[in-house]
Amino acid sequence: MQAALLVAVIALALWSTNAGDIGLIATVALACIQFLRRNVLPVWTQKALAVVALSLALDAVLAAALLARPMPLLEPLWHPVLLPVLQPFVIAVSLALLSPLDALLKCRVMERAARLRANTDAVVIGIAGSVGKTTTKELLAHILRSPDPASRIPNVIATPEHVNTEMGVAQWLLREWTAGSEQRTATKLPADHLIAIVEMGAYRLGEVATLCRIAKPQIGIVTTLGRDHLGLFGSIDAIREANAELLRALPKGGRAILVADDAAFPLLRAAALCPVTAVGTVADADLRADDIREDAGGLSFIVQGTPMRLPLHGKHNVLNALLAIGAARHLGRSLAEIADRLRSFAGMAHTFSMRTERGCTVLDDTYNCSPESFRAAVEWAKSRPERDRILLTSGIMELGVREESILRELGETSRGVFGRIVFTSDAGADAFAVGCGQPVELLSAASAPVLSGSLLVCLGRMPLSSISRLLPLP
Numbered sequence: 001m002q003a004a005l006l007v008a009v010i011a012l013a014l015w016s017t018n019a020g021d022i023g024l025i026a027t028v029a030l031a032c033i034q035f036l037r038r039n040v041l042p043v044w045t046q047k048a049l050a051v052v053a054l055s056l057a058l059d060a061v062l063a064a065a066l067l068a069r070p071m072p073l074l075e076p077l078w079h080p081v082l083l084p085v086l087q088p089f090v091i092a093v094s095l096a097l098l099s100p101l102d103a104l105l106k107c108r109v110m111e112r113a114a115r116l117r118a119n120t121d122a123v124v125i126g127i128a129g130s131v132g133k134t135t136t137k138e139l140l141a142h143i144l145r146s147p148d149p150a151s152r153i154p155n156v157i158a159t160p161e162h163v164n165t166e167m168g169v170a171q172w173l174l175r176e177w178t179a180g181s182e183q184r185t186a187t188k189l190p191a192d193h194l195i196a197i198v199e200m201g202a203y204r205l206g207e208v209a210t211l212c213r214i215a216k217p218q219i220g221i222v223t224t225l226g227r228d229h230l231g232l233f234g235s236i237d238a239i240r241e242a243n244a245e246l247l248r249a250l251p252k253g254g255r256a257i258l259v260a261d262d263a264a265f266p267l268l269r270a271a272a273l274c275p276v277t278a279v280g281t282v283a284d285a286d287l288r289a290d291d292i293r294e295d296a297g298g299l300s301f302i303v304q305g306t307p308m309r310l311p312l313h314g315k316h317n318v319l320n321a322l323l324a325i326g327a328a329r330h331l332g333r334s335l336a337e338i339a340d341r342l343r344s345f346a347g348m349a350h351t352f353s354m355r356t357e358r359g360c361t362v363l364d365d366t367y368n369c370s371p372e373s374f375r376a377a378v379e380w381a382k383s384r385p386e387r388d389r390i391l392l393t394s395g396i397m398e399l400g401v402r403e404e405s406i407l408r409e410l411g412e413t414s415r416g417v418f419g420r421i422v423f424t425s426d427a428g429a430d431a432f433a434v435g436c437g438q439p440v441e442l443l444s445a446a447s448a449p450v451l452s453g454s455l456l457v458c459l460g461r462m463p464l465s466s467i468s469r470l471l472p473l474p
Contacts, residue, residue: 047098047102050098051091051094051095051098054094054097054098055087055090055091055094058090058093058094059090062086062090106166106167109167109170109171109174110166110167110170110210110214112170112174113169113170113171113173113174113214114170114213114214114216116173116174116177116178117173117177117214117215117216118216120177120194121194122177122194122195122196123194123195123196123218123219123331124195124196124198124215124216124217124218124219125140125195125196125197125198125217125218125219125220125221125327126198126200126211126212126215126217126219126220126221126246126249127140127197127198127199127200127220127221127222127223128200128202128208128220128221128222128223128242128243128245128246129221129222129223129224129225129243130223130224130225130226130227130228130229130239130243130370130372131223131224131225131226131228131316131370131372131373131376132223132224132316132317132319132320132323132373133164133199133200133201133223134161134199134348134351134367134368135312135317135320135348135351135352136221136223136320136323136324137158137159137197137199138158138345138348139320139321139324139342139345140158140197140221140323140324140327140328141156141158141197142341142342142344142345143324143325143328143333143337143338143341143342144156144195144197144328144331144333147340147341147344155193155194155195156195156196156197157176157194157195157196157197158196158197158198158199159172159197159198159199160172163199164198164199164200164201165201165207165211166207166210166211166214169198169200169211169214169215170214173196173214173215176196177194177196195331196215198211198215198217200212200215200246202229202242202243203229203232203233204232204233204242205233205238205241205242205245206242206245207242208242208243208245208246208249209245209248209249211246212245212246212249213249216249217246217249217250217254218250218251218253218254218255219250219254219255219256219257219327219330219331220246220247220249220250220254220255220256220257220272221256221257221258221323221326221327222243222244222246222247222256222257222258222259222268223259223319223320223323224259224261224262224316224319224372225239225240225243225262225263225264225268226239226370226371226372227239227370227371227372227399227402227406228370228371228372228398229398230398230399230400230402230406231398231399231400231401231402231403232398232400234400240264240267240268243264243268244267244268244271247268247271247272247273248271248272248273250272250273250274251273251274252273252274253274254274254275255274255275255276255277255327255330256268256269256272256274256275256276256277257276257277257279257323257326257327257330258272258276258277258278258279259278259279259280259319259322259323260278260279260280260282260284260285260286261280261281261282261285261319262280265278277326277329277330279319279322279323279325279326280319280322281318281319286326287303287304287322287325287326287329288303288304289301289302289303289308289318289319289321289322290302290303292315292318294313294314294315294383297309297311298310298311298312298313299311299312299313299314299315299317299318299321301318301321303322303325303335304335306335306336306338306339307339308321308325308338308339308342309339309342309343310342310343310345311343311345311346311347312345312347312352313352313353313354313363313380314352314376314377314380315376315380316372316373316376317352321342325338348367349364349367350364350365350366350367351364351365351367351368352364352365352373352376352377353365357471358452358471358472358473358474359452359453359472360450360452360453360454360455360456360471360472361384361386361454361455361456362456362458362467362471363377363380363381363455363456363457363458364458364467365377365457365458365459365460366394366458366459366460366461366462366467367461368461369393369394369396369397369459369460369461370396371396371399371406371409371410373459374393374396374410374459374460375410375413377457377459378410378413378414378417378457379413381417381418381455381457382417384455386453386454386455388419388420388450388451388453388454388455389417389418389419389454389455389457390418390419390420390421390422390450390454390455390456390457390470391414391417391418391420391421391422391457391459392422392424392443392456392457392458392459392462392466392467392470393421393422393423393424393458393459393460394423394424394425394459394460394461394462394466395407395423395424395425395427395428395429395432395460396410396428396460397461403428403431404428404431405431407428407431407432407435408431408432408434408435409435410432410435411431411432411433411434411435411436411437412435412436413435414432414435414436415435415436415437415438418436418457420441420450421433421436421438421439421440421441422440422441422442422443422447422470423440423441423442423443424442424443424460424462424466425442425443426442429442443466443469443470445469447469447470449469449470449471449472449473450470450471450472451472452472456470456471
Protein backbone atom coordinates (compact mmCIF):
# COMPACT_ATOMS: atom_id res chain seq x y z
CA MET A 1 0.00 0.00 0.00
CA GLN A 2 2.72 2.50 0.95
CA ALA A 3 4.66 1.64 -2.21
CA ALA A 4 1.55 2.14 -4.37
CA LEU A 5 0.86 5.52 -2.79
CA LEU A 6 4.45 6.63 -3.24
CA VAL A 7 4.62 5.56 -6.89
CA ALA A 8 1.28 7.20 -7.64
CA VAL A 9 2.33 10.56 -6.18
CA ILE A 10 5.74 10.57 -7.88
CA ALA A 11 4.21 9.52 -11.20
CA LEU A 12 1.66 12.33 -11.03
CA ALA A 13 4.34 14.87 -10.13
CA LEU A 14 6.61 13.85 -12.99
CA TRP A 15 4.03 13.85 -15.75
CA SER A 16 1.52 16.53 -14.74
CA THR A 17 1.35 19.64 -16.93
CA ASN A 18 -1.51 21.79 -15.70
CA ALA A 19 -2.76 23.51 -12.56
CA GLY A 20 -5.67 21.09 -12.13
CA ASP A 21 -3.25 18.16 -11.98
CA ILE A 22 -1.10 19.96 -9.41
CA GLY A 23 -4.15 20.45 -7.20
CA LEU A 24 -4.92 16.74 -7.38
CA ILE A 25 -1.29 15.90 -6.58
CA ALA A 26 -1.52 18.04 -3.45
CA THR A 27 -4.73 16.25 -2.43
CA VAL A 28 -3.21 12.79 -2.96
CA ALA A 29 -0.03 13.82 -1.13
CA LEU A 30 -2.06 15.02 1.87
CA ALA A 31 -3.96 11.71 1.86
CA CYS A 32 -0.65 9.84 1.83
CA ILE A 33 0.66 11.88 4.75
CA GLN A 34 -2.51 11.20 6.74
CA PHE A 35 -2.32 7.47 5.93
CA LEU A 36 1.32 7.20 6.98
CA ARG A 37 0.75 9.20 10.17
CA ARG A 38 -1.88 6.67 11.24
CA ASN A 39 0.19 3.62 10.27
CA VAL A 40 3.69 2.38 10.89
CA LEU A 41 6.16 3.67 8.31
CA PRO A 42 7.32 1.01 5.83
CA VAL A 43 10.69 -0.70 6.15
CA TRP A 44 12.45 0.08 2.88
CA THR A 45 14.18 -3.16 2.03
CA GLN A 46 16.26 -3.55 -1.12
CA LYS A 47 13.37 -5.44 -2.71
CA ALA A 48 10.88 -2.67 -1.90
CA LEU A 49 13.22 -0.04 -3.37
CA ALA A 50 13.70 -2.15 -6.51
CA VAL A 51 9.93 -2.55 -6.94
CA VAL A 52 9.37 1.20 -6.61
CA ALA A 53 12.21 2.01 -9.02
CA LEU A 54 10.98 -0.46 -11.65
CA SER A 55 7.39 0.75 -11.21
CA LEU A 56 8.49 4.33 -11.88
CA ALA A 57 10.36 3.17 -14.98
CA LEU A 58 7.22 1.38 -16.21
CA ASP A 59 5.21 4.54 -15.50
CA ALA A 60 7.64 6.52 -17.64
CA VAL A 61 7.19 4.07 -20.51
CA LEU A 62 3.42 4.16 -20.08
CA ALA A 63 3.33 7.96 -19.99
CA ALA A 64 5.53 8.20 -23.08
CA ALA A 65 3.27 5.78 -24.96
CA LEU A 66 0.16 7.77 -24.05
CA LEU A 67 1.79 11.06 -25.06
CA ALA A 68 2.96 9.57 -28.34
CA ARG A 69 -0.56 8.43 -29.25
CA PRO A 70 -3.00 11.07 -27.95
CA MET A 71 -6.50 9.85 -27.09
CA PRO A 72 -8.92 12.82 -27.18
CA LEU A 73 -11.47 11.18 -24.90
CA LEU A 74 -8.88 10.47 -22.21
CA GLU A 75 -6.67 13.54 -22.68
CA PRO A 76 -8.25 15.61 -19.89
CA LEU A 77 -8.27 12.68 -17.49
CA TRP A 78 -5.26 10.47 -17.92
CA HIS A 79 -2.79 12.60 -15.99
CA PRO A 80 -4.74 12.88 -12.73
CA VAL A 81 -6.77 9.66 -12.92
CA LEU A 82 -5.30 6.97 -15.17
CA LEU A 83 -1.82 6.69 -13.63
CA PRO A 84 -3.02 6.25 -10.01
CA VAL A 85 -5.68 3.76 -11.15
CA LEU A 86 -3.02 1.71 -12.97
CA GLN A 87 -0.60 1.56 -10.02
CA PRO A 88 -1.72 -1.83 -8.65
CA PHE A 89 -1.24 -3.27 -12.15
CA VAL A 90 2.15 -1.56 -12.57
CA ILE A 91 3.40 -2.83 -9.19
CA ALA A 92 2.10 -6.35 -9.95
CA VAL A 93 4.04 -6.35 -13.23
CA SER A 94 7.17 -5.11 -11.41
CA LEU A 95 6.89 -7.90 -8.84
CA ALA A 96 6.40 -10.49 -11.59
CA LEU A 97 9.45 -9.24 -13.52
CA LEU A 98 11.64 -9.16 -10.41
CA SER A 99 10.44 -12.46 -8.94
CA PRO A 100 12.79 -14.88 -10.81
CA LEU A 101 15.86 -12.73 -10.11
CA ASP A 102 14.77 -12.26 -6.50
CA ALA A 103 14.36 -16.02 -5.99
CA LEU A 104 17.76 -16.76 -7.56
CA LEU A 105 19.60 -14.19 -5.45
CA LYS A 106 17.87 -15.39 -2.28
CA CYS A 107 18.86 -19.00 -2.94
CA ARG A 108 22.49 -18.01 -3.49
CA VAL A 109 22.64 -15.97 -0.28
CA MET A 110 21.00 -18.73 1.79
CA GLU A 111 23.32 -21.38 0.34
CA ARG A 112 26.38 -19.27 1.20
CA ALA A 113 25.13 -18.77 4.75
CA ALA A 114 24.42 -22.49 5.17
CA ARG A 115 27.95 -23.40 3.96
CA LEU A 116 29.50 -20.87 6.34
CA ARG A 117 27.48 -22.26 9.25
CA ALA A 118 28.39 -25.86 8.35
CA ASN A 119 32.10 -24.95 8.59
CA THR A 120 31.76 -23.15 11.94
CA ASP A 121 31.96 -24.86 15.33
CA ALA A 122 29.49 -22.75 17.23
CA VAL A 123 26.54 -23.16 19.53
CA VAL A 124 23.39 -22.01 17.76
CA ILE A 125 20.16 -21.44 19.66
CA GLY A 126 16.97 -21.13 17.63
CA ILE A 127 13.94 -19.37 19.10
CA ALA A 128 10.50 -19.89 17.55
CA GLY A 129 6.97 -19.36 18.87
CA SER A 130 4.10 -16.88 18.71
CA VAL A 131 4.64 -14.57 21.68
CA GLY A 132 7.81 -13.42 23.43
CA LYS A 133 10.51 -14.48 20.94
CA THR A 134 12.33 -11.15 21.00
CA THR A 135 12.12 -10.79 24.77
CA THR A 136 13.41 -14.34 25.30
CA LYS A 137 16.23 -13.74 22.82
CA GLU A 138 17.35 -10.54 24.53
CA LEU A 139 17.09 -12.08 28.01
CA LEU A 140 19.20 -15.07 26.99
CA ALA A 141 21.82 -12.93 25.25
CA HIS A 142 22.07 -10.73 28.35
CA ILE A 143 22.49 -13.74 30.65
CA LEU A 144 25.17 -15.35 28.49
CA ARG A 145 27.25 -12.26 27.83
CA SER A 146 30.03 -11.49 30.25
CA PRO A 147 29.30 -8.63 32.68
CA ASP A 148 32.76 -7.30 31.81
CA PRO A 149 32.35 -5.13 28.66
CA ALA A 150 35.98 -5.76 27.71
CA SER A 151 35.59 -9.55 27.77
CA ARG A 152 35.00 -11.44 24.54
CA ILE A 153 34.48 -14.81 26.21
CA PRO A 154 32.08 -16.09 25.12
CA ASN A 155 31.38 -14.18 21.93
CA VAL A 156 27.55 -14.00 22.00
CA ILE A 157 25.71 -12.66 18.98
CA ALA A 158 21.96 -12.41 18.46
CA THR A 159 19.78 -11.44 15.52
CA PRO A 160 18.86 -7.75 15.65
CA GLU A 161 15.39 -6.22 15.70
CA HIS A 162 13.04 -7.40 12.92
CA VAL A 163 15.57 -9.94 11.57
CA ASN A 164 13.86 -13.34 11.73
CA THR A 165 13.16 -14.42 8.14
CA GLU A 166 15.19 -16.81 5.98
CA MET A 167 16.81 -14.03 3.96
CA GLY A 168 17.32 -11.72 6.93
CA VAL A 169 18.96 -14.41 9.03
CA ALA A 170 21.16 -15.59 6.12
CA GLN A 171 22.45 -12.07 5.48
CA TRP A 172 23.02 -11.54 9.20
CA LEU A 173 24.99 -14.79 9.50
CA LEU A 174 27.20 -13.89 6.55
CA ARG A 175 27.91 -10.46 7.99
CA GLU A 176 28.30 -11.29 11.67
CA TRP A 177 30.08 -14.64 11.43
CA THR A 178 32.64 -13.31 8.99
CA ALA A 179 33.38 -10.42 11.36
CA GLY A 180 33.37 -12.81 14.31
CA SER A 181 35.84 -15.12 12.59
CA GLU A 182 38.25 -12.24 12.06
CA GLN A 183 37.86 -11.17 15.70
CA ARG A 184 38.51 -14.68 17.03
CA THR A 185 41.59 -14.98 14.84
CA ALA A 186 42.92 -11.66 16.15
CA THR A 187 42.25 -12.57 19.78
CA LYS A 188 43.18 -16.28 19.39
CA LEU A 189 39.80 -17.40 20.71
CA PRO A 190 38.63 -20.89 19.68
CA ALA A 191 35.60 -21.15 17.39
CA ASP A 192 33.52 -22.93 20.01
CA HIS A 193 33.40 -19.71 22.03
CA LEU A 194 30.82 -18.39 19.54
CA ILE A 195 27.19 -18.55 20.64
CA ALA A 196 24.59 -17.40 18.12
CA ILE A 197 20.97 -16.78 19.13
CA VAL A 198 18.65 -16.80 16.13
CA GLU A 199 15.04 -15.61 16.27
CA MET A 200 12.93 -17.60 13.81
CA GLY A 201 9.74 -16.05 12.49
CA ALA A 202 7.28 -17.75 10.18
CA TYR A 203 4.27 -16.83 8.08
CA ARG A 204 3.69 -20.24 6.53
CA LEU A 205 4.70 -23.88 6.87
CA GLY A 206 8.28 -24.70 5.87
CA GLU A 207 9.86 -21.35 6.74
CA VAL A 208 11.20 -22.44 10.15
CA ALA A 209 12.53 -25.63 8.52
CA THR A 210 14.40 -23.48 5.98
CA LEU A 211 15.84 -21.33 8.77
CA CYS A 212 17.02 -24.49 10.51
CA ARG A 213 18.75 -25.72 7.35
CA ILE A 214 20.66 -22.43 7.30
CA ALA A 215 21.45 -22.00 11.02
CA LYS A 216 21.56 -25.67 12.13
CA PRO A 217 20.62 -25.03 15.78
CA GLN A 218 21.61 -27.44 18.55
CA ILE A 219 19.28 -25.85 21.11
CA GLY A 220 15.68 -24.98 20.31
CA ILE A 221 13.32 -22.75 22.30
CA VAL A 222 9.62 -22.51 21.51
CA THR A 223 7.83 -19.68 23.31
CA THR A 224 4.10 -19.58 24.05
CA LEU A 225 2.02 -20.44 20.99
CA GLY A 226 -1.10 -18.52 20.12
CA ARG A 227 -2.95 -17.08 17.13
CA ASP A 228 -0.25 -14.78 15.73
CA HIS A 229 -0.49 -14.64 11.88
CA LEU A 230 -3.58 -16.85 12.01
CA GLY A 231 -4.83 -15.32 8.77
CA LEU A 232 -1.68 -16.49 6.95
CA PHE A 233 -1.44 -19.96 8.52
CA GLY A 234 -5.15 -20.69 8.33
CA SER A 235 -5.44 -22.69 11.57
CA ILE A 236 -4.01 -23.13 15.06
CA ASP A 237 -2.82 -26.61 14.06
CA ALA A 238 -0.75 -25.13 11.22
CA ILE A 239 0.84 -22.63 13.64
CA ARG A 240 1.80 -25.47 15.98
CA GLU A 241 3.15 -27.59 13.12
CA ALA A 242 5.26 -24.69 11.81
CA ASN A 243 6.92 -24.19 15.20
CA ALA A 244 7.45 -27.93 15.64
CA GLU A 245 9.76 -27.74 12.60
CA LEU A 246 12.44 -26.27 14.88
CA LEU A 247 12.22 -29.24 17.24
CA ARG A 248 12.40 -31.82 14.45
CA ALA A 249 15.57 -30.15 13.16
CA LEU A 250 17.47 -30.46 16.46
CA PRO A 251 20.15 -33.18 16.70
CA LYS A 252 19.62 -36.09 19.11
CA GLY A 253 22.31 -34.63 21.35
CA GLY A 254 20.65 -31.22 21.39
CA ARG A 255 18.16 -29.72 23.81
CA ALA A 256 14.61 -28.39 23.48
CA ILE A 257 13.26 -25.82 25.95
CA LEU A 258 9.44 -25.72 26.00
CA VAL A 259 6.63 -24.07 27.99
CA ALA A 260 4.87 -26.73 30.05
CA ASP A 261 1.91 -24.38 30.63
CA ASP A 262 1.16 -24.23 26.88
CA ALA A 263 -1.72 -26.29 25.51
CA ALA A 264 0.56 -27.34 22.62
CA PHE A 265 3.22 -28.75 24.97
CA PRO A 266 2.37 -32.48 24.44
CA LEU A 267 2.52 -32.08 20.64
CA LEU A 268 5.78 -30.12 20.76
CA ARG A 269 7.43 -32.54 23.19
CA ALA A 270 6.52 -35.45 20.89
CA ALA A 271 8.12 -33.63 17.93
CA ALA A 272 11.50 -33.27 19.66
CA LEU A 273 14.07 -36.01 18.98
CA CYS A 274 16.32 -34.74 21.77
CA PRO A 275 15.92 -34.29 25.55
CA VAL A 276 13.35 -31.66 26.60
CA THR A 277 13.45 -29.16 29.46
CA ALA A 278 9.91 -28.13 30.43
CA VAL A 279 9.61 -24.71 32.08
CA GLY A 280 6.58 -23.01 33.54
CA THR A 281 4.39 -22.56 36.57
CA VAL A 282 2.73 -25.99 36.59
CA ALA A 283 3.70 -28.64 39.12
CA ASP A 284 5.41 -31.03 36.68
CA ALA A 285 7.69 -28.42 35.06
CA ASP A 286 11.40 -29.24 35.24
CA LEU A 287 12.15 -25.57 35.89
CA ARG A 288 9.29 -23.94 37.78
CA ALA A 289 8.71 -20.37 38.92
CA ASP A 290 7.11 -20.01 42.37
CA ASP A 291 5.92 -17.06 44.44
CA ILE A 292 5.54 -14.74 41.43
CA ARG A 293 5.07 -11.09 42.41
CA GLU A 294 5.05 -7.76 40.62
CA ASP A 295 5.71 -4.29 42.00
CA ALA A 296 6.84 -0.92 40.68
CA GLY A 297 10.35 -2.27 40.09
CA GLY A 298 9.27 -5.27 38.03
CA LEU A 299 8.91 -9.02 38.65
CA SER A 300 10.22 -11.29 41.36
CA PHE A 301 9.97 -15.09 41.56
CA ILE A 302 11.81 -18.12 42.88
CA VAL A 303 13.38 -20.89 40.78
CA GLN A 304 14.58 -23.99 42.61
CA GLY A 305 15.10 -22.00 45.79
CA THR A 306 16.96 -19.12 44.08
CA PRO A 307 15.26 -15.69 44.20
CA MET A 308 15.09 -13.95 40.82
CA ARG A 309 14.51 -10.26 40.23
CA LEU A 310 13.63 -9.05 36.73
CA PRO A 311 12.99 -5.37 35.90
CA LEU A 312 10.16 -6.18 33.47
CA HIS A 313 6.41 -5.88 33.90
CA GLY A 314 3.69 -8.37 33.09
CA LYS A 315 3.59 -11.80 34.73
CA HIS A 316 3.61 -13.44 31.30
CA ASN A 317 7.27 -12.36 31.06
CA VAL A 318 8.10 -14.92 33.77
CA LEU A 319 7.67 -17.65 31.14
CA ASN A 320 10.04 -15.84 28.78
CA ALA A 321 12.58 -15.55 31.59
CA LEU A 322 12.24 -19.27 32.40
CA LEU A 323 12.93 -20.20 28.78
CA ALA A 324 16.12 -18.13 28.86
CA ILE A 325 17.08 -19.61 32.24
CA GLY A 326 16.54 -23.13 30.91
CA ALA A 327 18.86 -22.56 27.95
CA ALA A 328 21.49 -20.87 30.14
CA ARG A 329 21.37 -23.76 32.63
CA HIS A 330 21.92 -26.22 29.78
CA LEU A 331 25.01 -24.21 28.79
CA GLY A 332 26.41 -24.46 32.30
CA ARG A 333 25.38 -21.21 33.96
CA SER A 334 24.46 -21.50 37.64
CA LEU A 335 21.21 -20.15 39.01
CA ALA A 336 23.17 -17.66 41.12
CA GLU A 337 24.95 -16.32 38.01
CA ILE A 338 21.67 -16.12 36.12
CA ALA A 339 19.93 -14.26 38.97
CA ASP A 340 22.76 -11.73 39.07
CA ARG A 341 22.51 -11.09 35.32
CA LEU A 342 18.71 -10.80 35.29
CA ARG A 343 18.81 -8.00 37.84
CA SER A 344 20.68 -5.78 35.35
CA PHE A 345 18.47 -6.50 32.32
CA ALA A 346 17.40 -3.18 30.79
CA GLY A 347 14.41 -4.33 28.77
CA MET A 348 13.51 -3.15 25.29
CA ALA A 349 11.73 -0.09 24.05
CA HIS A 350 8.15 -0.60 22.85
CA THR A 351 7.97 -4.19 24.16
CA PHE A 352 5.69 -4.17 27.21
CA SER A 353 7.78 -1.31 28.58
CA MET A 354 6.43 1.08 31.18
CA ARG A 355 7.38 4.73 31.50
CA THR A 356 6.11 7.98 32.96
CA GLU A 357 5.49 10.67 30.37
CA ARG A 358 3.80 14.07 30.86
CA GLY A 359 2.44 12.96 34.21
CA CYS A 360 0.90 9.72 32.89
CA THR A 361 1.92 6.09 33.19
CA VAL A 362 2.38 4.67 29.68
CA LEU A 363 2.52 0.97 28.85
CA ASP A 364 4.17 0.82 25.43
CA ASP A 365 3.68 -2.52 23.67
CA THR A 366 3.82 -1.19 20.13
CA TYR A 367 6.69 -3.34 18.81
CA ASN A 368 4.18 -6.02 17.86
CA CYS A 369 0.82 -7.30 19.00
CA SER A 370 -0.92 -10.67 19.06
CA PRO A 371 -4.19 -11.76 20.69
CA GLU A 372 -2.20 -13.33 23.54
CA SER A 373 -0.03 -10.27 24.24
CA PHE A 374 -3.14 -8.07 23.99
CA ARG A 375 -4.89 -10.20 26.61
CA ALA A 376 -1.79 -10.12 28.84
CA ALA A 377 -1.76 -6.32 28.70
CA VAL A 378 -5.44 -6.12 29.62
CA GLU A 379 -4.90 -8.46 32.58
CA TRP A 380 -1.95 -6.33 33.67
CA ALA A 381 -4.04 -3.15 33.44
CA LYS A 382 -6.67 -4.69 35.74
CA SER A 383 -4.12 -4.87 38.54
CA ARG A 384 -3.00 -1.25 38.21
CA PRO A 385 -3.97 1.35 40.85
CA GLU A 386 -4.75 4.16 38.38
CA ARG A 387 -8.45 5.05 38.33
CA ASP A 388 -8.41 6.51 34.79
CA ARG A 389 -7.33 3.81 32.35
CA ILE A 390 -7.28 4.43 28.60
CA LEU A 391 -6.63 1.91 25.83
CA LEU A 392 -5.00 3.11 22.60
CA THR A 393 -4.67 0.40 19.97
CA SER A 394 -4.15 -0.16 16.27
CA GLY A 395 -5.89 -3.54 16.49
CA ILE A 396 -4.26 -6.79 15.39
CA MET A 397 -3.14 -7.68 11.90
CA GLU A 398 -3.23 -10.96 9.97
CA LEU A 399 -6.09 -12.70 11.76
CA GLY A 400 -7.88 -13.65 8.56
CA VAL A 401 -11.54 -14.68 8.61
CA ARG A 402 -11.50 -14.87 12.42
CA GLU A 403 -10.55 -11.21 12.84
CA GLU A 404 -14.00 -10.03 13.94
CA SER A 405 -14.58 -12.90 16.37
CA ILE A 406 -11.14 -12.49 17.98
CA LEU A 407 -11.57 -8.73 18.33
CA ARG A 408 -15.00 -9.26 19.91
CA GLU A 409 -13.39 -11.73 22.30
CA LEU A 410 -10.67 -9.23 23.22
CA GLY A 411 -13.34 -6.58 23.64
CA GLU A 412 -15.10 -8.83 26.14
CA THR A 413 -11.80 -9.27 28.00
CA SER A 414 -11.48 -5.47 28.14
CA ARG A 415 -15.04 -4.90 29.36
CA GLY A 416 -15.01 -2.65 32.42
CA VAL A 417 -11.20 -2.33 32.45
CA PHE A 418 -10.85 0.93 30.49
CA GLY A 419 -12.90 4.07 30.83
CA ARG A 420 -11.97 5.09 27.30
CA ILE A 421 -10.95 3.07 24.22
CA VAL A 422 -9.31 4.69 21.18
CA PHE A 423 -8.46 2.97 17.88
CA THR A 424 -5.90 4.50 15.52
CA SER A 425 -8.06 3.45 12.53
CA ASP A 426 -11.51 2.00 12.01
CA ALA A 427 -10.18 -1.50 11.21
CA GLY A 428 -11.68 -3.81 13.84
CA ALA A 429 -13.11 -0.98 15.94
CA ASP A 430 -16.75 -1.98 15.48
CA ALA A 431 -16.16 -5.62 16.44
CA PHE A 432 -14.18 -4.57 19.50
CA ALA A 433 -16.96 -2.17 20.54
CA VAL A 434 -19.51 -4.98 20.38
CA GLY A 435 -17.36 -7.09 22.69
CA CYS A 436 -16.53 -4.44 25.25
CA GLY A 437 -20.01 -2.93 25.33
CA GLN A 438 -18.89 0.68 25.17
CA PRO A 439 -18.20 3.24 22.43
CA VAL A 440 -14.85 3.18 20.66
CA GLU A 441 -13.27 6.44 19.51
CA LEU A 442 -11.16 6.92 16.41
CA LEU A 443 -7.93 8.85 16.96
CA SER A 444 -7.95 12.23 15.26
CA ALA A 445 -6.62 15.73 15.66
CA ALA A 446 -9.72 16.50 17.72
CA SER A 447 -9.13 13.65 20.21
CA ALA A 448 -9.09 14.97 23.77
CA PRO A 449 -5.86 14.34 25.71
CA VAL A 450 -5.98 12.10 28.77
CA LEU A 451 -5.76 13.55 32.27
CA SER A 452 -2.53 13.71 34.22
CA GLY A 453 -2.22 10.65 36.47
CA SER A 454 -3.94 8.36 33.96
CA LEU A 455 -2.77 4.95 32.71
CA LEU A 456 -2.41 4.89 28.92
CA VAL A 457 -2.08 1.35 27.53
CA CYS A 458 -0.74 1.41 23.94
CA LEU A 459 -1.03 -1.86 22.00
CA GLY A 460 -0.16 -2.64 18.40
CA ARG A 461 2.05 -0.99 15.85
CA MET A 462 1.68 2.76 15.70
CA PRO A 463 3.94 5.82 15.39
CA LEU A 464 4.98 7.60 18.57
CA SER A 465 3.03 10.62 17.38
CA SER A 466 -0.20 8.68 17.99
CA ILE A 467 0.76 8.22 21.64
CA SER A 468 1.87 11.83 22.00
CA ARG A 469 -1.46 13.03 20.62
CA LEU A 470 -3.32 11.54 23.58
CA LEU A 471 -0.91 12.63 26.30
CA PRO A 472 -1.57 15.84 28.27
CA LEU A 473 -0.17 18.95 26.64
CA PRO A 474 3.41 19.68 27.77
